[in-house]
Amino acid sequence: MxxxxxxxxxxxxxxxxxxxxxxxxxxxxxxxxxxxxxxxxxxxxxxxxxxxxxxxxxxxxxxxxxxxxxxxxxxxxxxxxxxxxxxxxxxxxxxxxxxxxxxxxxxxxxxxxxxxxxxxxxxxxxxxxxxxxxxxxxxxxxxxxxxxxxxxxxxxxxxxxxxxxxxxxxxxxxxxxxxxxxxxxxxxxxxxxxxxxxxxxxxxxxxxxxxxxxxxxxxxxxxxxxxxxxxxxxxxxxxxxxxxxxxxxxxxxxxxxxxxxxxxxxxxxxxxxxxxxxxxxxxxxxxxxxxxxxxxxxxxxxxxxxxxxxxxxxxxxSSVGWQNENYIVNIQPFEDINTYLQSLGIKNDDKVISISDNSINISLYFMNKKGWTNYGINLDSLKIEKAVSLGAKYLFIYGKEVYKEPGIQPFIKNKIGEFKNIDIYSL
Known part of the structure; x- marks a missing residue:
């Protein structure tokens, strides 16, 4: 289907x-x-x-x-x-x-x-x-x-x-x-x-x-x-x-x-x-x-x-209830991010990691990108390195609490952009 x-x-x-x-x-x-x-x-x-x-x-x-x-x-x-x-x-x-x-x-x-x-x-x-x-x-x-x-x-x-x-x-x-x-x-x-x-x-x-x-x-x-x-x-x-x-x-x-x-x-x-x-x-x-x-x-x-x-x-x-709170606060900006990504030189076929997203692919779907979310990676530096070896070029972070995690520290040294609540790093 x-x-x-x-x-x-x-x-x-x-x-x-x-x-x-x-x-x-x-x-x-x-x-x-x-x-x-x-x-x-x-x-x-x-x-x-x-x-x-x-x-x-x-x-x-x-x-x-x-x-x-x-x-x-x-x-x-x-x-x-x-x-x-x-x-x-x-x-x-x-x-x-x-x-x-x-x-x-x-x-x-x-x-x-x-x-x-x-x-x-x-x-x-x-x-x-x-x-x-x-x-x-x-x-x-x-x-x-x-x-x-x-x-x-x-x-x-x-x-x-x-x-x-x-x-x-x-x-x-x-x-x-x-x-x-x-x-x-x-x-x-x-x-x-x-x-x-x-x-x-x-x-x-x-x-x-x-x-x-x-x-x-x-x-x-x-x-x-x-x-x-x-x-x-x-x-x-x-x-x-x-x-x-x-x-x-x-x-x-x-x-x-x-x-x-x-x-x-x-x-x-x-x-x-x-x-x-x-x-x-x-x-x-x-x-x-x-x-x-x-x-x-x-x-x-x-x-x-x-x-x-x-x-x-x-x-x-409802936009008020808890069911859609995460979408409205964190995910919705991904629907409008593509023009900004193009201005950064990020191509449509570039693979990315959306590390704050614990779903399988919600943020990836909205920005029309192939890549990885935190589902299956679990903020593990070795798994992030594996994704990079498989072609991941950019890292997206929207949950500020993620910055406390030791697993992502080696990957947040080259910030190239910020769109609304989303920080973007080159890998």
Missing amino acids: YYSVAQLWKIFGHFEFIYRLIVLSFFFSGLFALFKIYECVLKDSVLAIIFTLLLFTSPVLVYYANNFLMDVPAFSLVLVSMYFFFRFIQSENDKYFYWFVFINVIAGLLKISSLMIFIAVFGLFVLEMFNIKIDSERKIFQKPLKQFALLISVLVIQLILYMYASNYNSIYNGGIFLVGYLPIWDLDFVQIKVTFDAIIEHIKHDYFRRETQIVFGIMFILVLAFYKHINKIVLYIIILLSIGFLLFGTLFFQALKDHDYYTINLFILIPVIFLGFLQLLKNKLYRVYSSIYFRVILIIFLIYNIKFAKDQLVNRY
């Missing part, structure tokens, strides 16, 4: 809205697929619209649907693949299964954690191979050898890519990108508590309203308690996704402290819980399910959650 956006920028110019539009298009396609799932299974367009839009009231999903990470496109593709799986169940047409497999290959290559629904379907396949009856009327997988080969191919393709990526990263980038996991068992008790407290804060502000999450929890409990009244395929998928949810939380516990987007692909559990709950209502409490009052309450509940998502998005983009 990054390559495709780069080609579009070559044609139309460097406009971020092109990238945002592509990601947003993926997400709306995923929502439409989810709507079609509900409509096909429940035969009720009104409830299909309401519960599809309810997923879109999560501040995390709304925010990243208009941004640049691969989590949302991967999640969106998985929703589309889930539509094809349900069509496969209903029609027994192999072409839908082929689409399910193909789309999960792409989704997994974008983000491996998006394969939770694929693993759940693979789990259904394994259960059927052990003669556990999933569908009361027939077997889901009636061509097991062929379908097993297709399912395995998804995992093999992922394995090949991630082996390649791991090898590539070990050779070229010194561990900048995570190709692994961040498990809970690597932390001590104090670190676990700090991370858990941070997760609680995310739960309060980022995922859904707290009371909405309680409603989701009640739905989940009711589905498990009255499991006889919902489709067994949906029930097994909910159970398998729940196991995957817990495993993911354990394996990537450390990342959940600071990175809300790590949870995006866990959201796949929510629409399946919705589906199970609606099947339960339809089969056990049809008068409630079909009631106009039920729909009015749902619409009010939806609006209530839309208001929450809107307020959280305003906070995220």
Whole structure:
């Protein structure tokens, strides 16, 4: 996807809205697929619209649907693949299964954690191979050898890519990108508590309203308690996704402290819980399910959650809040620095070190320069020397506290310029 956006920028110019539009298009396609799932299974367009839009009231999903990470496109593709799986169940047409497999290959290559629904379907396949009856009327997988080969191919393709990526990263980038996991068992008790407290804060502000999450929890409990009244395929998928949810939380516990987007692909559990709950209502409490009052309450509940998502998005983009304080104070000047750099004789292809920037590349991106930030260098003089040997010509410092660090002292002897809060040194 990054390559495709780069080609579009070559044609139309460097406009971020092109990238945002592509990601947003993926997400709306995923929502439409989810709507079609509900409509096909429940035969009720009104409830299909309401519960599809309810997923879109999560501040995390709304925010990243208009941004640049691969989590949302991967999640969106998985929703589309889930539509094809349900069509496969209903029609027994192999072409839908082929689409399910193909789309999960792409989704997994974008983000491996998006394969939770694929693993759940693979789990259904394994259960059927052990003669556990999933569908009361027939077997889901009636061509097991062929379908097993297709399912395995998804995992093999992922394995090949991630082996390649791991090898590539070990050779070229010194561990900048995570190709692994961040498990809970690597932390001590104090670190676990700090991370858990941070997760609680995310739960309060980022995922859904707290009371909405309680409603989701009640739905989940009711589905498990009255499991006889919902489709067994949906029930097994909910159970398998729940196991995957817990495993993911354990394996990537450390990342959940600071990175809300790590949870995006866990959201796949929510629409399946919705589906199970609606099947339960339809089969056990049809008068409630079909009631106009039920729909009015749902619409009010939806609006209530839309208001929450809107307020959280305003906070995220606010110039007053803590989220953007570092950008406004320290990073924003990099957007306007290029003309000044040209006056100093710094060329577009000159490599630089932005040593005050602890992100992977934010300041580099805004000044359109290749080089290094403090991410991976950690103010280490040996690593700075290594960057210089690889072509770094200039050092940028905007955090004055950095000057206290002994690691940078050999590199701040030749100051050539100053732009707003940014000091520039020749290396």
